[in-house]
Amino acid sequence: MKTSLTFLIVAALLTPFAAKAQMPHDAIYMGKKQLCVAGMYGYSSWNQYWENSFKRENFNIGTLTTQSVMVMPAYGISKRVNVILSLPYVWTSASAGNLMGQRGVQDISAWLKVKALVVGGFSLHGIVGASIPIGSYVPDFMPMSIGMQCRTATARLLANYKHTPTGLYVTAHGSYGWRSNIKIDRDAYQADDRVYNVNQVRMPNVYDAAVRLGVLRKGWQTEVFAERSACLDGDNIRRNDMPFPTNNMQSTLVGWYGKFQPRHIGVNARVGYVVDGMNVGQSTSYTVGVLYQINFNK
Amino acid sequence: MKTLFSAIILSSLFLSVVACKEPTIDEGILPLVSAATVDADGGAWRTIVLKSATDINVPQPAATTSDTYQRELTGIKNGLLSINPEQNTAVTYWADGGVRRWNQIARQLVAKYNLLPNYLTPTSGTLSSTDPANPMASPTFAARVYALLSVAQYDALVVAWRAKYQYNRPSLETQGVISRVPVLNVPSYPSEDAAIAEASYQLLAYVFPNETAWLKTKAAEHKQSRLWAGACVPSDVKAGEDLAATVAATVIDRAKNDRFSAAHDPNNTWQTGLAKSTYDVRWTSLENPVLAPMLPLGGRVRTWYDSTAVLQAKPSLPPATTSAEFQKALGEVRDMANTRTREQWRIASYWDDGIATYGLSGHWNFLAEGLIRDARQNELRSARTYALLNRAMQDGATASWSAIYTYFVPRPSQMDASIKTATTIPNYPTYVSDHATIASAASTVLAYIFPDQATQLNAQGIEAGISRLYSGVNYRFDIEAGANWGNRIGQLAVDGAKTDGAK
Numbered sequence: 001m002k003t004s005l006t007f008l009i010v011a012a013l014l015t016p017f018a019a020k021a022q023m024p025h026d027a028i029y030m031g032k033k034q035l036c037v038a039g040m041y042g043y044s045s046w047n048q049y050w051e052n053s054f055k056r057e058n059f060n061i062g063t064l065t066t067q068s069v070m071v072m073p074a075y076g077i078s079k080r081v082n083v084i085l086s087l088p089y090v091w092t093s094a095s096a097g098n099l100m101g102q103r104g105v106q107d108i109s110a111w112l113k114v115k116a117l118v119v120g121g122f123s124l125h126g127i128v129g130a131s132i133p134i135g136s137y138v139p140d141f142m143p144m145s146i147g148m149q150c151r152t153a154t155a156r157l158l159a160n161y162k163h164t165p166t167g168l169y170v171t172a173h174g175s176y177g178w179r180s181n182i183k184i185d186r187d188a189y190q191a192d193d194r195v196y197n198v199n200q201v202r203m204p205n206v207y208d209a210a211v212r213l214g215v216l217r218k219g220w221q222t223e224v225f226a227e228r229s230a231c232l233d234g235d236n237i238r239r240n241d242m243p244f245p246t247n248n249m250q251s252t253l254v255g256w257y258g259k260f261q262p263r264h265i266g267v268n269a270r271v272g273y274v275v276d277g278m279n280v281g282q283s284t285s286y287t288v289g290v291l292y293q294i295n296f297n298k
Numbered sequence: 299m300k301t302l303f304s305a306i307i308l309s310s311l312f313l314s315v316v317a318c319k320e321p322t323i324d325e326g327i328l329p330l331v332s333a334a335t336v337d338a339d340g341g342a343w344r345t346i347v348l349k350s351a352t353d354i355n356v357p358q359p360a361a362t363t364s365d366t367y368q369r370e371l372t373g374i375k376n377g378l379l380s381i382n383p384e385q386n387t388a389v390t391y392w393a394d395g396g397v398r399r400w401n402q403i404a405r406q407l408v409a410k411y412n413l414l415p416n417y418l419t420p421t422s423g424t425l426s427s428t429d430p431a432n433p434m435a436s437p438t439f440a441a442r443v444y445a446l447l448s449v450a451q452y453d454a455l456v457v458a459w460r461a462k463y464q465y466n467r468p469s470l471e472t473q474g475v476i477s478r479v480p481v482l483n484v485p486s487y488p489s490e491d492a493a494i495a496e497a498s499y500q501l502l503a504y505v506f507p508n509e510t511a512w513l514k515t516k517a518a519e520h521k522q523s524r525l526w527a528g529a530c531v532p533s534d535v536k537a538g539e540d541l542a543a544t545v546a547a548t549v550i551d552r553a554k555n556d557r558f559s560a561a562h563d564p565n566n567t568w569q570t571g572l573a574k575s576t577y578d579v580r581w582t583s584l585e586n587p588v589l590a591p592m593l594p595l596g597g598r599v600r601t602w603y604d605s606t607a608v609l610q611a612k613p614s615l616p617p618a619t620t621s622a623e624f625q626k627a628l629g630e631v632r633d634m635a636n637t638r639t640r641e642q643w644r645i646a647s648y649w650d651d652g653i654a655t656y657g658l659s660g661h662w663n664f665l666a667e668g669l670i671r672d673a674r675q676n677e678l679r680s681a682r683t684y685a686l687l688n689r690a691m692q693d694g695a696t697a698s699w700s701a702i703y704t705y706f707v708p709r710p711s712q713m714d715a716s717i718k719t720a721t722t723i724p725n726y727p728t729y730v731s732d733h734a735t736i737a738s739a740a741s742t743v744l745a746y747i748f749p750d751q752a753t754q755l756n757a758q759g760i761e762a763g764i765s766r767l768y769s770g771v772n773y774r775f776d777i778e779a780g781a782n783w784g785n786r787i788g789q790l791a792v793d794g795a796k797t798d799g800a801k
Binding site: 059060096097098099100101136138140141181184185186187188189190193194195196197198200201202238239240241242244 | 322323324325326402405406409410413414415416584585586587635638640643644645647648650653654655656661664665711715717718719720722723770
């Protein structure tokens, strides 16, 4: 795969065609044997967070910033079955206090997206994903940790309606995410109002739901969205405690996403803002990406 | 084509659902163990707060031939047949070892209270205020909790052992009762479990008054579980409870006069101490907003071992910040922060025992728990191990606190703000490292009690100290001075242990 890739990337440089970068949460598909590689940079920061439901600042952290670069290839097995991979490198820093920022390769994830049903402008999609940690980062040094060291499996159902003449679309999805237990570098920890005398930590499972409204035309796309994600259970950050992986993290996020890809090269951008949450930072996030599409049919 | 896709999606979803088995935490259920020894001479072991076991008079029990006793015995025998599942769970839970269980409960409460209470946050007024009902389980507080608990348990058990072999009321096993769990083959009167339960409940309720009701329920369940188990009769429980209540009152009396209640320095005298420090740069809080240092008078708390011997080993002032020696030490911390490996980070995390944990002294209690279990120590011997360990650790904490608030040496990050840490920086001066002092006192004591594990224990003691260099919160000289001092204090405990009557 990798060896032929270099050759094909070169070949594809010469070939313009309709571009369609896509994500695990949209109804856009790569055509058969088409590959789109997105390189993205993300910047997210917060200076307030919810300690349980209490919103507070912490002058020993100041503003917490998380940045990432990510490579995200999407490949069309057929025009109705796509595979998406992503691998981010993440680094964190705090503007105040003395806690050391962390950096490293985080978790690799893979998604299989299937267009299961099409009726007129309506379509129904099944998406399954999984991720495994790649880096050996510290999972419980929160909020500086870059990840939680758990394996995940996600099942998502996505419905889309597209009004073809105008390109207007509305997308809704809901997902259930399973998360594995994790191991931490300690003999015991406090969670759920008790002490567990073991180094294994149960991670609450998660769900998410989102609606998106936008316009998708040949070469460009713009949308606004609202996303809700939360754990199914978990405990809350206690007063003046540090966050911990078992926390029931919940957030509601609104944002905008846009893409401009007139030919095989394009750009995308995303802005998100957490309007409400529990046990999470109230982050504002920006992502910009470069998209590059390759057609393996040639 | 469509059906193919549907099949793919359905099977994918199915597979993910299969993988979706909800994971749980398995702390493991270890088999119940029978103790290795009965220690029939235990009643003669040297007590700690009591002058001797004879201080407390345990009344003579009714003869086993009496009607009263026979009715009790019949009650236990009949009760064994009608145990419900919850009772059985309690029986198994407490049969693991009352001393160990109450130690776990203490660790849980320390973790629960090991948070900055709201009344200590800068927005809520004076910083050195206190609320005895809602204490902060800081390192010194935690070490004291474990010490008081295990001392009360130990003294109560010595008294119980003395009465057991004084009156020799036969165990229930010898009277044809088949208990539900292994029961130590010692005279049943007074019940050692009732003594442990009552002493532990009283002591923990004293240090965590808001938990009194919860602790009382635990103690009642513990005592009751021994009747359900067929280990003893109600008059055994009553006698154990009574003697332990007296012992607990004596230990609490000592606690009330150990000067800990003033350790938070209500009159802010620490500022005078700070001004008097002869070190060339003085400590300031790195917290934002600035917080008063933790328990400034914690170094004046009454020690368990000879205070002169404990405190005369206080190390002298470390090299001045202008010296090449200091600059080298600071450079070492800086290099560590910049090049910390994952393994060093693991060690820093493992021994951090910071906010929301049972503390470093709790960590050593956790480690001791495994050793005690493996050595199959009976309740009396377990309590002795914990009492030796925890007195040494509390004295280690007190000792390091006395140096910390004599010298007021600044943390590495105060001297160089670019030094970033792998754990939070404790809000008190750096010299000597309380971590190193407590850990080396602990490893010295445990290495004496468990000589087969001495090599490993000493390595753990050293690792716990050096972890603070790995995390970037202490200089190497803090750790070395603390470790030496801790060894001396541990040795005082070992010397005491050699002559306390236990073989």
